[in-house]
Amino acid sequence: MKQDTIHIDNLSIGYQSKNDTKLVASHIQARIYSGELTCLLGANGVGKSTLLRTLSAFQPKIEGVISVLGRDVDSYSDKELSTTVGVVLTEKCDIRNMSVHELVGMGRSPYTGFWGRLSKEDKRIVEESIALVKIENLTSRMVHTLSDGERQKVMIAKALAQETPVIFLDEPTAFLDFPSKVEIMQLLHHLTRSTNKTIFLSTHDLELALQIADKIWLMDKANGITTGTPEDLALSGHLSGFFARKGIVFDTETGLFRIDNQYSTEIRLNGHGQKYAMVRKALQRNGIRADRRVESSAWIETTGETSTFIVHLPDGQVRNAGTIEELLQIISTHL
Known part of the structure; x- marks a missing residue:
């Protein structure tokens, strides 16, 4: 059964200082469910990264409520949060002298204590996470020798080893070629089904998101956030309205976007x-x-x-x- 994992009520996000508040988005009402891949779409500068950081408790909200598994995210201790929410960031990790197996094992750090020694159960979870992402052939490789696509799979395996019910990803396909983008998106979709986790990501890969995501969040400055399945957003006209700009047209026959050619x-x-x-x-x-x-x-x-x-x-x-x-x-x- 799908669970209402994250409940967002009247959320406002932005940046606060002593003298000023910069509001990025307000009055956000939404739900995020387990067993679903949810993709956040929006133009550069609209506030996608700010929203993602706020939902993952990396950044304080301005007002409103973010409930994770029925609890206000502000009520979680750092240790509790580390076993509830996993985060995979955009930045490439420049890690030297560490194997893939060791990096995935670091996902167990919320459970291993100061010395970081892996128990038999920790090792089992690491092996299971590696198998879920199908990177068994990479385990002995050094992280800095991996391709961008391989490295992203390793970071996803590390997040799985953390055993959190929720995983946030910030532009997981940003540095990848097209076949690797497809592979990562398909992997994330498969993981929502096989693990029943809540996976939420921001992306610029519009076409892939429309084909693979279970839910889409459209974010813009004029209308805030609109959510729904790709198909419902298409039928309601929200997709065509969201990208109603010169040169881009939503093709209702294919359910995808195309270049708006001038017809003679x-x-x-x-x-x-x-x-x-x-x-x-x-x-x-x-x-x-x-x-x-x-x-x-x-x-x-x-x-x-x-x-x-x-x-x-x-x-x-x-x-x-x-x-x-x-x-x-x-x-x-x-x-």
């Missing part, structure tokens, strides 16, 4: 699946709006078992194209 003409495009999607993408890149709803004297068929595309021209001619490149040549010549 339009054509009806029949079909479905990958062939339909790839032809539509190529046409729109070339200034032709194409989908099933367009009424036009010419149209394109992408259905059928063959790999060809059928172009019905305005004069009644029918042309076959074996590739999208050929299709574009036919369209440019006759439309």
Whole structure:
């Protein structure tokens, strides 16, 4: 069963000094649940890192309530908090002369006391955390020899070894190439299911978040924070409104964002699946709006078992194209 792990009520965040208060966001009402991957999206400078630091108790709130597992976060001692909330930060850790196994073992520090000696149970938890992230082949490697993607997996394993029900991550894919970004996001999603932990992260990887996250938090200066599943936010218009800026359009047909091309003409495009999607993408890149709803004297068929595309021209001619490149040549010549 999913648990209401974090309960946020009328939260205001920002920075306080003796003479001034800089408010970043206010009146935040939200819930974060166990067994879900929640992604925080927003423009640079909107306050994502401030919110993340406040939720993880690294920074004091201005006002309001943050309840973690039914307790106000301010009531936790440092030791209690270290066994309740785990944090993985953006900064690369420049660690020398330490193996992966040793670093993951440091996740047990809230339980091992001053000397840091791992008991048999601590060692079991470290091995289990390594197995969950599938980095058994890295355990003897020195941390400074790892790639960025490998290092991020190690830091996630360290957070798992801490055995906290809640894990916050600040831009976990910031320094990674695209395949590594996908791998890390898929790993985090899998961990929410296999461990039932609450995993909350800030990210700039919009497309990945929309495909992988269970819940999205949209944060902007005008509307504060809007939360929901990616699909509900799309249907309500919040996603298209959130990114309503020049050059970016939310495509309701694919559920993803695309470049807003300037269209010089339009054509009806029949079909479905990958062939339909790839032809539509190529046409729109070339200034032709194409989908099933367009009424036009010419149209394109992408259905059928063959790999060809059928172009019905305005004069009644029918042309076959074996590739999208050929299709574009036919369209440019006759439309």
